[in-house]
Amino acid sequence: MTDILDHQIAEPDSLANPRHDWASDNARRRIKKRYGRDRLLRAFGLGAVITALMLLAILIASLTYTGYVAFYTTKVKVDIFLDPQIIDKENPGKTKYRKITKQAFYAYFPDVKNRKDKRNLSKILSSGAQYIVRDYVVAHPEKIGETVTINLPLSDPFDQLHKGVIPRWIDAAGKNGGNGEKMLNPRFKSEKVLVWFDNLVARDMLSSPFSWELFVNADSRFPELAGLAGAFTGSLLALLVCFLISFPVGIAAAIYLEEFAPKNRFTDFIEVNINNLAAVPSVVFGLLGLAVFINFFGLPRSVPLVGGMALALMTLPTIIVSTRAALKAVPPSIREAALGVGASRHEVVLHHVLPLAMPGILTGTIIGLAQALGETAPLLLIGMNAFIPSIENLGLMEPATALPTQIFAWGDSPERGFVSRTSAAILVLIGFLVMMNLVAIYLRQKFERKW
Amino acid sequence: MNMNVETPKEPVDAMTFQLPEELQVKVKTRDVNVHYGEKQALFDINLDVPANHVVSLIGPSGCGKSTYLRCLNRMNDIIDIARVSGKIELDGLDIYDKNIDVVELRARVGMVFQKPNPFPKSIFDNVAYGPRIHGLADNKTELEEIVVTSLQKAGLFDEVKDRLKDSGTGLSGGQQQRLCIARAIATRPEVILMDEPASALDPIATAVIEELIDELRQNFTIIIVTHSMQQAARISQYTAFFHLGYLVEVGDTEQIFTNPVDRRTQDYITGRFG
Numbered sequence: 001m002t003d004i005l006d007h008q009i010a011e012p013d014s015l016a017n018p019r020h021d022w023a024s025d026n027a028r029r030r031i032k033k034r035y036g037r038d039r040l041l042r043a044f045g046l047g048a049v050i051t052a053l054m055l056l057a058i059l060i061a062s063l064t065y066t067g068y069v070a071f072y073t074t075k076v077k078v079d080i081f082l083d084p085q086i087i088d089k090e091n092p093g094k095t096k097y098r099k100i101t102k103q104a105f106y107a108y109f110p111d112v113k114n115r116k117d118k119r120n121l122s123k124i125l126s127s128g129a130q131y132i133v134r135d136y137v138v139a140h141p142e143k144i145g146e147t148v149t150i151n152l153p154l155s156d157p158f159d160q161l162h163k164g165v166i167p168r169w170i171d172a173a174g175k176n177g178g179n180g181e182k183m184l185n186p187r188f189k190s191e192k193v194l195v196w197f198d199n200l201v202a203r204d205m206l207s208s209p210f211s212w213e214l215f216v217n218a219d220s221r222f223p224e225l226a227g228l229a230g231a232f233t234g235s236l237l238a239l240l241v242c243f244l245i246s247f248p249v250g251i252a253a254a255i256y257l258e259e260f261a262p263k264n265r266f267t268d269f270i271e272v273n274i275n276n277l278a279a280v281p282s283v284v285f286g287l288l289g290l291a292v293f294i295n296f297f298g299l300p301r302s303v304p305l306v307g308g309m310a311l312a313l314m315t316l317p318t319i320i321v322s323t324r325a326a327l328k329a330v331p332p333s334i335r336e337a338a339l340g341v342g343a344s345r346h347e348v349v350l351h352h353v354l355p356l357a358m359p360g361i362l363t364g365t366i367i368g369l370a371q372a373l374g375e376t377a378p379l380l381l382i383g384m385n386a387f388i389p390s391i392e393n394l395g396l397m398e399p400a401t402a403l404p405t406q407i408f409a410w411g412d413s414p415e416r417g418f419v420s421r422t423s424a425a426i427l428v429l430i431g432f433l434v435m436m437n438l439v440a441i442y443l444r445q446k447f448e449r450k451w
Numbered sequence: 452m453n454m455n456v457e458t459p460k461e462p463v464d465a466m467t468f469q470l471p472e473e474l475q476v477k478v479k480t481r482d483v484n485v486h487y488g489e490k491q492a493l494f495d496i497n498l499d500v501p502a503n504h505v506v507s508l509i510g511p512s513g514c515g516k517s518t519y520l521r522c523l524n525r526m527n528d529i530i531d532i533a534r535v536s537g538k539i540e541l542d543g544l545d546i547y548d549k550n551i552d553v554v555e556l557r558a559r560v561g562m563v564f565q566k567p568n569p570f571p572k573s574i575f576d577n578v579a580y581g582p583r584i585h586g587l588a589d590n591k592t593e594l595e596e597i598v599v600t601s602l603q604k605a606g607l608f609d610e611v612k613d614r615l616k617d618s619g620t621g622l623s624g625g626q627q628q629r630l631c632i633a634r635a636i637a638t639r640p641e642v643i644l645m646d647e648p649a650s651a652l653d654p655i656a657t658a659v660i661e662e663l664i665d666e667l668r669q670n671f672t673i674i675i676v677t678h679s680m681q682q683a684a685r686i687s688q689y690t691a692f693f694h695l696g697y698l699v700e701v702g703d704t705e706q707i708f709t710n711p712v713d714r715r716t717q718d719y720i721t722g723r724f725g
Contacts, residue, residue: 334571338570341557341580341637342558343584351580
């Protein structure tokens with residue numbers, strides 16, 4: 001109390017002489033404090049940015065670290081005699097190639113006689129190897145009767161072993177108490193198969209070419225053959241449907257709300273709800289799609305049409321909100337100018353406001369679509385996580401899967417190869433998102449105009 | 452300073468001034484009231500605008516002169532809360548009549564705004580836009596003719612004839628405003644409304660615009676809102692003084708500036724408020 005009184009008594013003096021002493025210690029300290037706070041704020045901001053960047057870098061680095069091995073496949077060069085006795089020349093696609101493939105591979109290990117050993121030996125090759133031979137013959141029917149060299153993928157454990165992802169021996173700790181004992185990795189049947197594998201390595205039959213399978217194959221039970229083509233096509237189809245629905249509907253709704261709707265309780269209510277919709281969890285939109293499109297309208301499950309429609313529900317609020325913001329950002333002077341020369345309201349919107357708002361609208365749309373591309377939950381609910389082993393039968397009304405659901409499915413698989421495949425698929429998805437954002441930036445800069 | 456200003460409680464009759472008989476009345480305003488929601492912005496405005504003359508609307512900020520101007524081409528329609536009552540006639544035709552097409556009205560009553568607002572399109576398209584949407588030209592040659600004539604009348608043609616394809620927003624401020632005038636006259640209006648057309652321009656550009664307004668008087672009736680009393684004195688034949696939503700005094704420009712009847716007019720033109 002006395003302090004305050006003293007202060008008040010001191011006040012009149014300083015008022016009597018209003019000139020502030022900028023050189024006083026107090027003033028200096030205050031200035032110093034101010035700058036200190038400036039620096040603190042800047043340091044906090046910078047720290048936040050650096051943290052975010054570091055987390056992103058860690059994410060990308062870990063994905064790359066686990067995922068890069070999926071970009072190449074271990075393959076073994078095998079000479080195969082395309083026996084005209086076995087292969088049906090008229091219809092080479094119908095023949096069973098399992099035997100031809102196995103026999104050709106056994107030929108490299110003449111010592112292996114025992115049936116059980118042979119079976120184990122054949123497990124070094126991917127189970128899909130026979131289909132690769134089949135596809136080769138179908139593509140080159142003139143080679144029937146000749147001996148050809150085909151690069152066949154190894155099965156997953158050997159692929160991973162060659163890539164150095166899994167060890168041959170593991171600690172037996174899990175089994176009998178951790179006394180430093182080693183045991184054979186249970187992914188391998190016996191030590192013999194490892195000997196055979198080393199034999200292949202020694203004979204320089206193995207190579208690690210770039211894995212086109214990852215991009216051109218559809219899904220497979222065998223990780224060495226599983227690819228993203230099916231999921232990619234499914235995602236594209238769903239996004240196309242999503243775009244075709246949400247873009248026109250979103251823009252129309254935004255134009256109505258922004259340019260034509262009267263400002264009253266009802267439109268306020270709509271506005272609040274659209275903003276709320278943008279924050280609704282995507283799984284809810286999936287449920288809505290399930291209930292309305294599949295259960296009520298009886299559309300088939302798992303198809304990109306329904307997936308796209310569910311994603312469109314989710315994207316619509318984003319597009320409406322960003323379009324309204326873009327329309328609002330068009331200066332009123334342009335509207336007045338157009339009205340002033342006698343343009344009708346639709347001419348004002350279509351000739352002037354919409355073209356000027358286009359960069360913003362496109363940016364918002366692409367960001368909405370990028371969100372939709374990465375969305376998993378609604379697709380899972382409408383069943384768009386089908387197992388698609390072939391890209392031949394893909395269409396709007398055919399069962400399909402999408403990139404995020406494919407990642408989800410792979411991430412759930414026990415085979416070691418799917419671990420790196422999952423990371424690689426995430427990298428592909430992220431690459432796709434980055435590309436979409438680059439397109440958004442490009443469009444924004446291209447259409448940006450000054451007024 | 453403001454002590455001298457008495458807020459009028461009763462509507463003021465500004466009709467003490469009569470236009471000379473021989474002048475044709477182009478725009479006739481009778482008892483116009485404008486409300487923005489609860490707030491009344493204009494009170495019982497009565498004003499006759501003679502054809503082929505320049506009429507200045509002056510008054511302090513917020514006095515309603517722009518509001519009045521925007522009534523004349525129904526620009527207030529786009530403001531939801533604005534309500535206009537009374538009668539405004541263009542050549543004897545009530546422009547607030549239900550049968551009046553507001554699009555046609557705005558073609559007949561052009562407008563130039565305070566800030567130059569060319570469309571972010573080419574110079575040619577800026578001028579050609581109005582004629583195009585109203586179908587004033589039957590073919591390309593006619594359209595080009597309209598554009599060239601409009602630009603010539605706006606005194607801009609010689610400066611831009613080599614770059615009609617360039618963006619209108621790339622011109623200087625004064626040029627942009629003349630482009631807006633060209634755009635306004637391209638729809639062949641009868642009346643041009645100007646809302647402080649020179650307030651965003653430098654003195655030289657302003658002088659060019661003022662000269663232009665004087666020339667345009669031959670073909671158009673011009674109603675101009677201005678903050679600059681010198682400008683009003685230079686370019687207009689008649690001046691109307693607005694204050695707090697009332698039309699306080701109308702008269703010959705010379706008479707208004709030399710011998711105003713109302714005390715408020717006198718206070719304003721002598722710079723005691725505003």
